[in-house]
Amino acid sequence: MKKTLPRSPLPFIFFFLKPYFGYFLIFLIVPILWAIDTSLEPYFIKLVLDTLEKTPRESELLIHLSYPILFYAILRIFINLINRVHDYISLKFLPHFNNRIVIRLTKYLQRHSHSYFQHHFGGSLVSKISTIADTAESILNDLVNYFIFPFITFCFAALIMGTVHPLFASILVTWTLFFLLITYYLSYQVQSLSEQLSEKYTTLVGKLIDSVTNILAVRLFARQKYEINVLESTAQEKLEKAEELRWNNLKRSAVMEVMANALIGILIYALISERQKGTITIGDFSLVFTLSLSIIDIIWDISRNYIRFVESLGKCAQALNTILIPYEIKDSPDATLLLIGQGDIELKNISFNYSENKALFENLSLRINGNEKVGIVGYSGSGKTTLLNLIVRLFDLKSGAILIDGQDIKQVTQDSLHQNISFIPQDPLLFHRTIMENIRYGNLDASNEKVREAAKKACVDQFIESLPQGYQTLIGERGSMLSGGQRQRLAIARAILKDAKILILDEATSALDSETEYYIQQSLEALMENKTVLVVAHRLSTLLKMDRIIAFDQGKIIEEGNHQNLILKGGIYAKFWHMQISKNAA
Numbered sequence: 001m002k003k004t005l006p007r008s009p010l011p012f013i014f015f016f017l018k019p020y021f022g023y024f025l026i027f028l029i030v031p032i033l034w035a036i037d038t039s040l041e042p043y044f045i046k047l048v049l050d051t052l053e054k055t056p057r058e059s060e061l062l063i064h065l066s067y068p069i070l071f072y073a074i075l076r077i078f079i080n081l082i083n084r085v086h087d088y089i090s091l092k093f094l095p096h097f098n099n100r101i102v103i104r105l106t107k108y109l110q111r112h113s114h115s116y117f118q119h120h121f122g123g124s125l126v127s128k129i130s131t132i133a134d135t136a137e138s139i140l141n142d143l144v145n146y147f148i149f150p151f152i153t154f155c156f157a158a159l160i161m162g163t164v165h166p167l168f169a170s171i172l173v174t175w176t177l178f179f180l181l182i183t184y185y186l187s188y189q190v191q192s193l194s195e196q197l198s199e200k201y202t203t204l205v206g207k208l209i210d211s212v213t214n215i216l217a218v219r220l221f222a223r224q225k226y227e228i229n230v231l232e233s234t235a236q237e238k239l240e241k242a243e244e245l246r247w248n249n250l251k252r253s254a255v256m257e258v259m260a261n262a263l264i265g266i267l268i269y270a271l272i273s274e275r276q277k278g279t280i281t282i283g284d285f286s287l288v289f290t291l292s293l294s295i296i297d298i299i300w301d302i303s304r305n306y307i308r309f310v311e312s313l314g315k316c317a318q319a320l321n322t323i324l325i326p327y328e329i330k331d332s333p334d335a336t337l338l339l340i341g342q343g344d345i346e347l348k349n350i351s352f353n354y355s356e357n358k359a360l361f362e363n364l365s366l367r368i369n370g371n372e373k374v375g376i377v378g379y380s381g382s383g384k385t386t387l388l389n390l391i392v393r394l395f396d397l398k399s400g401a402i403l404i405d406g407q408d409i410k411q412v413t414q415d416s417l418h419q420n421i422s423f424i425p426q427d428p429l430l431f432h433r434t435i436m437e438n439i440r441y442g443n444l445d446a447s448n449e450k451v452r453e454a455a456k457k458a459c460v461d462q463f464i465e466s467l468p469q470g471y472q473t474l475i476g477e478r479g480s481m482l483s484g485g486q487r488q489r490l491a492i493a494r495a496i497l498k499d500a501k502i503l504i505l506d507e508a509t510s511a512l513d514s515e516t517e518y519y520i521q522q523s524l525e526a527l528m529e530n531k532t533v534l535v536v537a538h539r540l541s542t543l544l545k546m547d548r549i550i551a552f553d554q555g556k557i558i559e560e561g562n563h564q565n566l567i568l569k570g571g572i573y574a575k576f577w578h579m580q581i582s583k584n585a586a
Contacts, residue, residue, distance in 0.1 A: 005108065007324045009316040013136050016101055023093040030086045031149035037079045038298075039156040042290035044072045050283035094137055101133040105323055113328040114394035120322070123209035124202055128319035135312040135319075142309040150298045157291045164284045167270055172295070175263050179299075182259065186252040190307070193245045194314025200238035202318065207234055249307040256303045260296045267292045329396050331413050338412040340420045340501045341405045342370025343532035345391065350400035352390060360386060360555045363400070370405075373533040375543035377573060378552030384536045385426070387552075388504050391534070392423055404502070422500040424508040428491035430479035435464055436471040438479075438490055442498035451497065457527070458493035459520050460486065485513060492520065496527050503528060505535045509542055517541075540577050549573060 006012040017024050047068040106129060117125075154176050162169035211218060211227045218227055271288055274280045280288075345368040353359040360383050368374050376384050389395055391402060393409050402409050409417055422442070430438050439451045446454075451471070455461040463486060467473045479487040488508060495503065505524075509517050517539070525545065535542060543549050543563065550560045551572045559571045566573035 005104070005324050007317075007320045009136070009139060009313050009320065012132075012316070012320060013140055016097060016104075016136070017140075019100070020093050020097055023089050026085070026089050027093065027144065028148065030082060030089075031144050032152050033079065033082045034149055035152035035156050037075065038153050038294050039160050039291065040075055041072075042287045042294065043160060044068055044075070045290060046281075046283035046287035047071075048283075049286050050281050053282055094140075097140075098133045098137050101136055102129055105129045105132060109323060111327055111330070114389065115328060116325075121206040121209055123213070124206040125323070127205055128202070128322055131315050132319045132323065135316040138312045139309065139316065142305060142312070146302050146305050146309060150302060153298060154295065157295055161288055161291065164280060164288055165274055167274065168267065168288050171263075171266055171270060175259070175266070179256075179259055182255060183252070186248075186255060190245065190248055190252075190310040190314075192314075193241065193248060194311045195318045196314075197238065197241040197245055197311070198315040198318040200234070200241050201315075202322075204231065204234045204238050207231060245307070245311070252306075253303045256299060260299050264292055264296060329393065329414070332411050335411060335413045336407075338404060338407055338409070338416040338420055343501045344368065344370045344403075344405050345502070345532060345534075346403040346406075348401045348403065350390070350402065351398045352386065352395065353398060359398075361390075362555065364555065364557070366550070366557065368532060368534065370532055371530060373528055373545070373547045374535070375546035375549040376534060376536045376552065377538075377540065377543070377549060377576060382552040383555040384552055385506055388423070388506055388534060388536060391504065392421055393417060420500050421502045421504060422495040422498045423504045424488075424491050424495050424506065426507040428479060428487040430475060430482075430487055430490060432474065432477045434472045434474055435467075435490065438475065439493045439497060442494035442496070446497055451493075454493040454497040455490075457496050458489045460489035460493055463489075489520065492524070501531055503531045503533045505533070505537070507536055507538065509537070509539060540573075540580055 006015050048065060051065055051068065109125060109129065154172065158169045158172045158176075161172055207230060211231070218224060267288060271280070271285050275285055347364060347366040349363045349365055350361055351359060351363060352361045376387065378384050386395070390397065391409075393402075393414060396410070404412075404417075404420075431441070436448065436451055439454055440446055442454070443450070448471075452461060455464055455471075464471055464473070475481050475490075479490070482490070492508060509520060521542070533546075535546065537543055546562065548560055548562060549566055551558050551566070553572065559566060559569060559573060561569070567577060568574075
């Protein structure tokens with residue numbers, strides 16, 4: 001069983017670090033060596049100054065300074081080597097770390113319910129995955145550079161200052177503890193503010209994506225100014241949170257700078273006092289003072305970058321809380337594969353509702369025999385499409401059960417359920433890929449010839465061949481470069497290629513002209529052979545050869561029978577039929 005992904009940034013990052021633990025250990029060694037270098041450079045200056053003070057004759061200076069100079073040269077070479085090792089480890093480790101996060105989060109995202117995607121902008125979800133991967137890498141780097149490195153540097157600095165005089169070490173340690181307490185007190189609101197800012201930013205991006213995606217509607221309704229006003233309003237909310245966060249950081253930075261200057265002042269006073277007593281050398285004075293300046297530089301670095309670190313934490317936390325919410329629909333722990341025989345479908349006392357106040361289906365029962373062709377009609381909102389969505393388990397029932405060949409669909413894997421059903425929805429689901437790739441999506445192992453055969457059966461082959469690049473033509477986002485009818489014919493060709501035992505058509509011919517519909521009906525008849533078929537259609541001519549037609553109203557079956565029987569009954573189906581006949585005659 002796969003482990004649950006942590007929803008907090010730091011545990012999440014450490015979870016993905018496990019495969020790269022060896023690299024990460026080396027990655028951690030580097031700041032230790034940087035800290036040593038930061039402390040040893042002032043120590044080198046101390047050695048030089050003390051040598052200058054103690055060497056009476058200038059002619060002997062080179063001899064006495066040779067060891068410190070050699071020590072410094074070796075140190076520089078070693079540090080340069082370590083820097084290159086750091087670059088190499090970063091190259092081998094961080095890109096893989098980033099990619100692993102993207103792939104794993106995408107896998108998690110794919111398993112969310114249909115309802116989840118209805119309530120979130122697609123572009124925003126993609127942006128969140130990218131944000132998590134990028135901020136995770138940024139947080140990892142900042143942890144090393146602005147937490148581990150400063151901590152180790154403080155430790156080494158305190159140790160070296162202690163060798164000069166315990167007073168200096170005690171001043172640094174006391175100041176550091178006080179500094180950490182003040183910083184924590186001033187920063188407790190920052191992550192919360194950062195998460196709020198990230199939420200406002202995500203909302204802004206979502207509205208921008210929505211506006212750009214529907215740019216044709218914006219133009220046709222001349223709503224460019226309105227869209228800008230909507231974006232400006234959302235941007236203003238984001239701006240207010242950004243200013244609040246920056247103001248918090250400004251106050252914290254000011255306090256940190258005052259404390260840094262206080263440390264310098266205290267140490268200078270202590271250095272002068274100890275020098276007057278003769279307990280420290282000029283080299284000691286230089287060592288402590290230079291180390292103090294290095295520490296101040298580090299603190300100012302932390303101050304400048306802390307806000308970025310916390311913003312990264314906030315962005316990561318906010319994105320994780322969106323992507324990693326528990327699944328609404330998931331496979332049972334002991335789920336089995338769906339085994340299709342006849343393709344019987346049975347709905348047993350099913351109840352379902354979108355809202356708490358009103359049930360769409362209540363104790364509805366229906367049986368569709370294997371190889372039976374069933375048409376479904378009814379007013380808009382009567383539950384036709386919802387019924388189909390429940391059969392493919394895009395939503396879960398409130399109560400009751402849906403059985404396929406006697407197997408409860410909640411007890412089989414969702415993948416095996418979907419592999420055994422060809423579903424053509426109202427809006428064809430096409431990718432910004434080639435026509436060949438879009439049709440082959442129904443059967444990834446199909447040859448080019450099989451793809452062409454499916455296209456011919458869907459009456460789309462002639463159109464494809466007329467294109468300059470034929471089957472290698474890119475069709476745009478959601479097939480935007482094609483007409484509605486062409487998109488639906490590609491979707492039908494894909495279903496033909498899939499050749500599943502159960503076929504579901506939800507207004508699959510609604511965007512076709514009458515002549516094309518006539519030819520496709522012939523192809524669909526061949527496709528429907530030896531299959532269980534459910535067809536939702538407003539064009540009733542599509543249903544003439546169905547074995548049974550079911551009429552829905554407000555989630556209830558109000559009549560059923562074949563075309564001729566329902567016409568003779570003079571009910572809702574007959575009403576729909578005569579309205580269409582009158583419309584066509586007109």
